Amino acid sequence: ILNVEQSPQSLHVQEGDSTNFTCSFPSSNFYALHWYRWETAKSPEALFVMTLNGDEKKKGRISATLNTKEGYSYLYIKGSQPEDSATYLCAFKDDYKLSFGAGTTVTVRA
Amino acid sequence: DAGVIQSPRHEVTEMGQEVTLRCKPISGHDYLFWYRQTMMRGLELLIYFNNNVPIDDSGMPEDRFSAKMPNASFSTLKIQPSEPRDSAVYFCASSFGLSYEQYFGPGTRLTVT
Numbered sequence: 001i002l003n004v005e006q007s008p009q010s011l012h013v014q015e016g017d018s019t020n021f022t023c024s025f026p027s028s029n030f031y032a033l034h035w036y037r038w039e040t041a042k043s044p045e046a047l048f049v050m051t052l053n054g055d056e057k058k059k060g061r062i063s064a065t066l067n068t069k070e071g072y073s074y075l076y077i078k079g080s081q082p083e084d085s086a087t088y089l090c091a092f093k094d095d096y097k098l099s100f101g102a103g104t105t106v107t108v109r110a
Numbered sequence: 111d112a113g114v115i116q117s118p119r120h121e122v123t124e125m126g127q128e129v130t131l132r133c134k135p136i137s138g139h140d141y142l143f144w145y146r147q148t149m150m151r152g153l154e155l156l157i158y159f160n161n162n163v164p165i166d167d168s169g170m171p172e173d174r175f176s177a178k179m180p181n182a183s184f185s186t187l188k189i190q191p192s193e194p195r196d197s198a199v200y201f202c203a204s205s206f207g208l209s210y211e212q213y214f215g216p217g218t219r220l221t222v223t
Contacts, residue, residue, distance in 0.1 A: 031209055032209045034211060034212075043214035043215060044153070044203075044214045046211030046212065093208065093209060097158070097166055098143075098155065098208070098212070100152065100154075100155070101152075102152045103152065103153075
């Protein structure tokens, strides 16, 4: 069982504030790191797939960085909006399978 | 494309009954995944297929669970006999390549009473 950890488990952000959270994964046998956004009562949707150390991806106000040598990725939300409220999942892929973390649940307060 | 299609969306059944969940992946995708979401364990990978062949079923809880993919456009997850602890949301996802993003279906909410 691969150890993919996300922290914090949940966080509350005031509208307009920026925030970030972490995904930690094994630093060996790295193939890819996925980020998904999962709104309540919906299905997970892919945000980013990152494959190279030092990768930075951006989609609107959301961005992510990747450090494969130390085994972590950060997801940033700039100027949080209520529609950013969701659970953000990361998933680590080795040469065999994709393993999901438990997620960070973000609640943006208006 | 309509995305990944799952049916039924909701299933309520009694303990001991057979349950069959269905999935149609996105056309052209060569990987299909079955996940289970529970409060206790989050999103768990049950099994995945590549080109209709099961590759890893180590996440299948026990022999009561079985999955098939008879062709590139259809897969089933069967639970026989079902138990109350099988109650969960079951997601199907597909992707083009194992490293690429997965597209999830809407899920099937299973309740076993």
